[in-house]
Amino acid sequence: MGDNHRMADQPDFIHLFEPPAAGEGELTLLLLHGTGGTESDLIPLGRQLAPGAGLLSPRGKVLEGGVLTRFFRRHGEGMLDIDDLKTRTDELAGFLEWAGTEYGFDPATLVALGFSNGANVATTLLFRHPALLAGAALLRPMLPYRPDPLPDLAGKSVLILAGENDPMVPLDQPRDLASLMAEAGASVQAEVSMGVGHNLSEADLNSLANWIQGLWGK
Helix, strand or coil, X not given: CCEEECCXXXXXXXXXXXXXXXXXXXXXXXXXXXXXXXXXXCHHHHHHHCCCCEEEEECCCEEECCCEEECCCEEECCEEXXXXXHHXXXXXXXXXXHHHXXXXXXXXXXXXXXXXXXXXXXXXXXXXXXXXXXXXEEECCCCCCCCXXXXXXXCCEXXXXXXXXXXXXXXXXXXXHHHHXXXXXXEEEEEEECCCCCCCCHHHHHHHHHHXXXXXXX
């Protein structure tokens, strides 16, 4: 079972952690939920995609309308609070540094898997703290902003999965994000699920599983 806790000597994130199974090699998935989610939401998906991998899943600290949990504030649908996004991302980076020491994983083995709101904060982690991640699977992401200068993402693997009919994320957003990530040096795989909206399809899950297996050698 994972640990769901918050300690006085760490950045203030409630989270779950499941260590990798003995003999399963080096991979830890950083699971970043969407709006209204919790640290438990993506644990089953992580177990399904990478059995035996380590799983680290923090809960976003922002409450929208006092109800919906997020990793950062927004002004409205599709209108991100960029200053808050950057501040919250830096705070999450501090937590990841603590967690790497506490749980004994190397950033070279840490791969983010973020959905929607979680994908946007994973993107910003790559923009602002690229040394903390080996790569990221970005599910229904936006291009939150254009970093200047571009980060050095050489050696990073990035998967971007968009929905053709996503009412929340116009297709130009993930396409522009893919171009920017490639320009920054990342190895980018970008796909559009035809006839699909914001929710993930079976094709998305298959692509995600294949991408993770390619990284992990499983």
